[in-house]
Amino acid sequence: MLTLQILANGLVLGGLYACIASGFSLVWGVLNVINILHGSFIVLGGYLAFYAYGLLGIHPFLSILIAAPLFFALGYAMQHTLINRMIAAPVLLTLTLTFGLDLMLSNAMLATFTADFRKLTLDPPLGTLAFGTIVLPVDRLIAMVLALGLTGLLYLVLSRSRIGRAIVAVRMDREAAALMGVNVKRVYAITFGLGTLMAGASGPLLAMIFPISPLTGPAYLGKAFVICVLGGLGSVPGAMIGGLALGVVESFGSLWFGPEHATTLSFVLLILILLVRPEGLLGRKGYA
């Protein structure tokens, strides 16, 4: 029975992980930019939901609808004005740029919101659902469903829409895409916008579950890294599988080896995957 509960815990956690990682994976895969800002964007989305709920009474699920266009615009503008200047530079330089931007953003958040840990606590709380002896918190369950929904939507956009095909084309071969009339600069900006949107939209979901503070950004970023490598870079289904796998493996790692070693098992798995399948579980040269 405990095993089933742990499996359920792991899947729910994995859904959230998938949401954390999908935008990060997209940007890394398409732009070849390691976006260190990703964790801070999630935190910023969390603050948006926290204040929208606390001051205006807007439910965090609705905040996602507010956060999505705002963060898309923020990401688009940031890519268009700053990151595009460096886009042709080696990956280490763009990493340094986003690292610097992240320092600015997280310190601005520290100055504005202070480092105090806050928590978005719904009143009344959503409670729990019991399936036999398995108990699942409703907020996590909904957050997982929405997170997987968002990730699925991103997948649909990439595989079905015109702009999505353009993004995939640029990911596969930038020069060829440009020759076919794809505006690469614009595709980059839209991709970065989508990645930021995913971060900003997962903020309200995570704010219901984790304490909010500018200091939690790096923790999200760390998870996103592992999931990307696990699932395969730039692949949205990869991020989903990687996230779920990480959630489940961490949960069982904690059960079998003690919570101290929850991440030990997942990193052993990561090393094995890098040895056996360096492109990740679902990674391949093509994409989407």
Add this chain to the structure above:
Amino acid sequence: MNDESRMAVVTGAGSGLGRAIAMRLARRAHAHVLAWESPATLTGAAAAPFSVKQSSAGAGDRPCAFRRAPAAANLGLRGRGTACILRHADRPDPSKGVPTMKPVSIRSFACASFAAWAALLSAGAVAQDVIRIGAPLPITGALSPEAKKLQNGMNLWMETANKAGGIKVGAKRMKIEIVPVDYQSNTPRAVQATEKLVTQDKVDFMFSPMGSGATKAASSVSEKYQIPTIAATASSEQVYDQGYKYLFGVYTPNQTLTEPLADLVKKQAAGVQRVAILARNDLFPLAIAQEMEKSAKKRGMNVMYFEKYAIGTLDHASALSQIKSLAPHWIFATGYMNDLILIKKQMADLGIEAPVVTMIAGPAYKEFVSALGKGAENVTSAAWWHPAVRYKGKDVFGTTENFNKLFRDKYGLDPDYGEASAAASGVVLQLAIEAAGTTDKKAVREQLAKMNTMTFFGPIKFGPNGQVDSLDPPVFQVQKGTQVVILPAAIKQGNLQLGVK
């Protein structure tokens, strides 16, 4: 140069920018300027290879090892500053194109400059009437909320003491200056910051960095330089068992928190038998969890679960599911704010209920209650201090009520134990300096070692290892959204309530 105890060396002070800077500095009160001048700009100077001019209006009797040069008045100095101009003889006079004086040997140059420095340093020491205290703080990074609390506490002490005239040292009063350095929540950097504060900033005394781990690491530096150091936030005995003589801490050992708590539970909730402990794998949270295990076993309770979780853990569902399956009566979780908010939230998520839930260290802070709302209800905790304690101290704050009032006036909030202990560190240091009547480090250390006094924070007497052993830490419980003291009996505001959802 806003600090009167510092020195300046100005090269090329004979003309132009250098001259202007030297004069500007020297005009400031108590500024000591060592200026370097080439011979061409000094008219009628003595024929000696070097001459030092001293010009000072007001304090012209400062020691100067050198003959006064006749052109001193040319500088037109005002104020109480001192300017020594060291004249260099071996540079050619640019106006004539040939050297006007004989080149000077390295040896005489070195002697002259050393003597000039010595004169200036002794003058500087006389002028100093500020006590500087180094404070390595995690101003940025994961521990930055704690740094804020420490700064609130120590700054309130500094301002209150300075407003009262400063620290009484023998016959005079000296102002306090706290010199903070950010160590970015990184323990190795805390050690570097301490080294810098001692060797470069030349602080007189030290406050320790945040927490037991960093305090232990940094204490080796202040011990090496024999700087009396007050630790505001280190309780683990491993910090004090190093045989150090200059480290003093205002927190009692960890078991003084768990022992009264276990007593209380044993007495008032006889059915509590099964105990589960979940600890953050970190110096203090782990140490206090181990004390809890001892306290529980001593009272015949059954510790069924004792596990550690890694720093930075994002999910506790697995550990908590396991705890739930054991149906413990008492759940004891340790960690910091982020961990404990998350653990309590996930306990509710998994429908875990227990008669007693204790968390250290988080529930003492307002953030914990505001973040969890009803979820914080009936969580017990213990800390070294609580605003509800009542002491009549001999320090600058006097009573606990007065400290609370001053704190509220300044920050608009009630103080918590971290803020109070930071202020108490200052208070302890002040009392020791005043008892010694000097800032001599050995003398102050002796006074700390034999201190036996009362402060707003409580009675202060240090054990032979330097850790305070006179405090009686309060136990409290979150009841209806506020922290209610349930122990010690003398100050209790309510009784232990059982049942945490």
